[in-house]
Amino acid sequence: MDATIEEVARRAGVSIATVSRSLRGREGVSPRTAERVRAIAHELGYSASPSASRLASGRAGTVAVIMPFLGRWFFSEVLDAAEPVFREAGLDLLLYHVGDRESRRKYFSVDLLRKRVEGVLLVSLPLTDAEIEVLHSLGIPVCTVGVALEGFRSVTIDDVSAARLAAQHLVNLGHERVALIAGDTEDPTLCGAPRDRRAGYRSVLEEAGTGLDPGLEARGDFTAAGGAMAAGELFARQHPPTAIFAESDEMAIGALGTLRRLGLRVPQDVSVVGFDDHPLAAALELTTVSQGVADQGRRVAEQLVASLTAGSGPGAGASEQVQLPTRLIVRGTTAVAKPAAGPSALAGAGDGKPRLGPAPGTRHGTAPGTVPRRNKEVAPTPGAVGLALPIRAQVTTQKGRAVQQ
Amino acid sequence: MDATIEEVARRAGVSIATVSRSLRGREGVSPRTAERVRAIAHELGYSASPSASRLASGRAGTVAVIMPFLGRWFFSEVLDAAEPVFREAGLDLLLYHVGDRESRRKYFSVDLLRKRVEGVLLVSLPLTDAEIEVLHSLGIPVCTVGVALEGFRSVTIDDVSAARLAAQHLVNLGHERVALIAGDTEDPTLCGAPRDRRAGYRSVLEEAGTGLDPGLEARGDFTAAGGAMAAGELFARQHPPTAIFAESDEMAIGALGTLRRLGLRVPQDVSVVGFDDHPLAAALELTTVSQGVADQGRRVAEQLVASLTAGSGPGAGASEQVQLPTRLIVRGTTAVAKPAAGPSALAGAGDGKPRLGPAPGTRHGTAPGTVPRRNKEVAPTPGAVGLALPIRAQVTTQKGRAVQQ
DNA sequence: CTGAAAGCGCTTACAG
């Protein structure tokens, strides 16, 4: 089971060069010889030592996937979709989790990557100029997903347009106080998604003429707990919102929990839109913006594999920037704004203090009239177009009415 | 930046042997020399070629993490917790996703693992005897998490006892028709978790004297969509349950969605308990069994690293089986069974047909009196004890009452 | 089509 190439060669009565050529399907070996060698290799359970063949050939046969989070849905979904592509291409997948600044410095010191991998897939990781410089100096293909980097191939969505879909949907429903639960937009190490989604949200509100209110923005850190906290803050303020757009489904679901505890009904009292189309969003009937995460993962992996096999051929170094379409999926958490609800409807929470505890005597649920509308309304973004133009998406209700929003 | 050890040696005026020793912190080098060599190596941006040093030393410096799913929460959480342990130990993490039978055969053909990694972490993957045989023949440390394998170290929980916590909780609340949403218990390739959780559930029901009703079990495939389907089936049957225990939070959340669509209130009409303590479970106030997934991931990684560094020392080959404790976390989705509700309460869904559509005029929500009780009631399992004894867990309510259940 | 040989860049006994 632990045979070496020399043993195979001896057993087959050929040179090790011939064994190597036969096993790797090279030209220049007679079919008969090749076949015999393969049979013997199989019989001996031989397989080439990766380190030896890497050292001799100079090819690492490995790609690095670098992610800042492993536990969050977006990231594991990308990994799940990318992995089979690499496997198919015969590439080993070396996983790097860069969390803190410390590990970042370490991984981007070239040492860790150079001589070790022949390609890098960077997932939603924004980098400093110095880090980008390091990646360039690696001299190997680097592809990114979730964030576009100057000079590298990437697969992304248009976060501005995607966020506009969500915000516009709420504005179209008559909401005048639309809140944002943002990811961490302060941290410069975070990637462009939170920045762009916020920009999209703001642009819609500005166009709607409702003006921007800093009191309508809160931070949720892209986690359910963060979303729950953020919703708590929003409804503790002087003028609470009537609708919430959360930059991720996980935050939106956290917000739903808080709303229930506050005794606010969804969507009667408050509408909520998420972002991602997390599997649980469908289960919870959460209206959301689907960004086809699996697609992104698969595409970027294919992009990297292509860069690897293309070698230094024509266009290999070209920084192809693919932008995938997104769409709004209207489910049960959004509804027309109440005629003139005002803060009165929020009596239970409008006392100026966060009220995360339960509100006895109130209920949370989906109103009879709004539940039936499900999963039927989608609005594709321009896709592969990066302009933040006003979205006039085609929305089809279950009854078949086409609506311009 | 691409210096070789020879260049460093020349530059430092020493032999490459000395460079190697200095850089690896070996004994037998004068401090002065070692320091100078390190300085020059750093200046030249030198780092040893992994494949060369692996070939020369025979050590792979890499561990394989093998998982059947990358997208499901349990798996990404384990990965997230295990990764830093390997990084700390200077080990590369090679990720293997074995889904279909095809890729399994491939990965377990020894070739893929041998000569490539020096340790294997198997996540919740049940194996055939042949596959286990292959792992043994690898001759390297193999640790498993989520499932215990004969002859290998492992970190698991007592799934039987853990499931009993959930079922007993429901029985104690007076529920006489407790349903199970199981993972795939038919598939022999699935690991012991679904089998054991079902066993725990059944044992409680048998002890409770309510008897076992096959009509109270449905399959959910460990996904939210599967859980939603399963709940639909359960409530389409002749005698629907009044409580549900789902073998994962994702399935439980899917079930919650279905219940809402059916117009059934949680927990007034139906109680629901999940399994995992998924981050979203807290947000949704889902009563669940916490199994400390991050703990399991960290522990098993440490176990593997220990096996690696212990080498063939005393007890290195011992198959240490660690069993971590679980606990019930009572939140807002479980409540005392209705006095004598019977199928009447389920009028809207008791027509014998799956009724996944919305039920107009009904609401879903958390009752005033039950919401306040949150996150305070926990019941540790015996931990590290594998016996499926009747659980008499200590449960403390928010009001401080101690309850024997 | 086939083989002998150099070489990939390290590590590790073995001498000194």
Add this chain to the structure above:
DNA sequence: CTGAAAGCGCTTACAG
């Protein structure tokens, strides 16, 4: 403490 040299197990020009 230090160095010269063998060797890890392959791949790849280079001859034939």
